[in-house]
Amino acid sequence: MYALEIRDLKKTYKNGTQALKGVDLHVEQGDFFALLGPNGAGKSTTIGIISGLVNKSAGEIRVFGYDFDREQTQAKSCIGLVPQEFNFNQFERVEEILVNQGGYYGIPRPLAYERAETYLKQLALWEKRHVMARELSGGMKRRLMIARALIHQPRLLILDEPTAGVDIEIRRSMWQFLEKINQQGTTIILTTHYLEEAESLCRNIAIIDHGCTIEHTSMKRLLNQLNNETFILYLQQPLTDETILRSGELAKFEIQLSDENTLEVSIDKDSHINQLFNLLTDQQIHVLSMRNKTNRLEQLFMCLVDKNRNNAELLETLQQTTEVDTLL
């Protein structure tokens, strides 16, 4: 039984916009799952439908085996949602927001207060429990929404860009917290634009574009698809003679001198970076440090989205050609 299973999910809005054209997904129990896609791809619509905020046009959703159409109460009880936008009453106090949310799930007030204390302490908001929500900082508001989503201890936590606009320190502490609750057994679905966040936290991934699932695999398998990686090498001493890089064995590598202290090297999946270092050392070029030019997942993500767009454009052109042929 999957934590979440979506089949052929479609959504057409009243204005005619077809946001989802057939999304298929399955998320294993206990997984930390990344749902990625460019802006407007359909991620938030998918999440909106799963959580009951958006009516679907077609398709099937099962949450821990519960059919979302026929057993909505049970399905909803399994889900905790952290939406993209702040959606709490700005004039309510922090603790009150949590206790009320617990109440909507049928949790008696004394127990809701206990749980509110636990989560507010874990998310470093306990000191702010009597403060009105509107007085919190952006990062605090995000953490409040996480605490609120956890108050009924859901088996599936869905986070729609939870770290958007949050500084790196708080982001890291949020990552640690999410990893901890995932280890405790909560299945997590995460959408984010910070791809290093998805790469470091998630085990499985789906990419949505133009309302369709264009990739659905494990993070490892996806990253293995990467044929080459670009590294930035910082040199110990300035390099003035660029011709060294075009001669001998070094010419086999795609190397560019960005400035006299920095090299940009593109290395194939089958090449060894050690070989490059040896060749550079032979030429008395010593590398001080290095880093990836772009996040690996980001590189792949861009490739997949571009490929999908090219395919879509090609399909559109073919359709137009067929229409013209038919007319002729």
Add this chain to the structure above:
Amino acid sequence: MNWSAKYTALKTIIIKEYLRFIRIWMQTVLPPAITTALYFVIFGNLIGSQIGDIDGYKYMDYIVPGLILMAVITNAYGNVVSSFYSAKFQKSVEELLVSPIPNYLILSGYVMGGIARGIIVGIVVTVVAMFFTDIEIHSYSLSLLVFFLTASLFSIAGFINAVYANSFDDISIIPTFVLTPLTYLGGIFYSIEMLPEFWQSISLVNPILYMINAFRYGFIGITDTDLNVAISIIVFFNILLFSYAMHLLNKGIGIRQ
């Protein structure tokens, strides 16, 4: 959700709604008390003494039930329309929509919140009225029945208004252009028998007339309309509007995309 969980969920909405209007009592409870006191002073004392008795009652005593019910109608409606629209505006309504709480409990919770404000305001206005009159209530049970049914009806109406509202302007259009005229023309300050026959017939189309007269009967024992017809009309509109509000919630109109 089992019954205990449903009860907790309903109680949560009612407590939240109650705390919301009590926290801002200067805006919610105090104004009707002041307005009603002014009505008593101006219409009851100053002008009323010139009018004389209606159906054997002093003018002041005659207008008391209508003024109480007017405060109840305005506040029950206003409470739900502003609370639910604010929840829509701030998107905090999503807290309810993602939860497993059934739609009929969401509606009932908001309606009971409206009734709660109606009760508090009704009590305050009645206390104010007691400074100006010394009425002996004719039928407590009938007064309370009409009171609850009217507060419930206008709470549901406020909910429907909030579902359709797309801006804060939309939540004041109905109270200003529909509710207030119908209330004033519903016989608070006069008996429809004082009107020409044509306007009497027109007045009988106004449902608020029946509510005010039924409440007046419960209070002082006189009415311009048939009591059974009045109660039937109030019950009918309660059922009709509740069903319609449920239809809106189930379809997600105005709240789900």
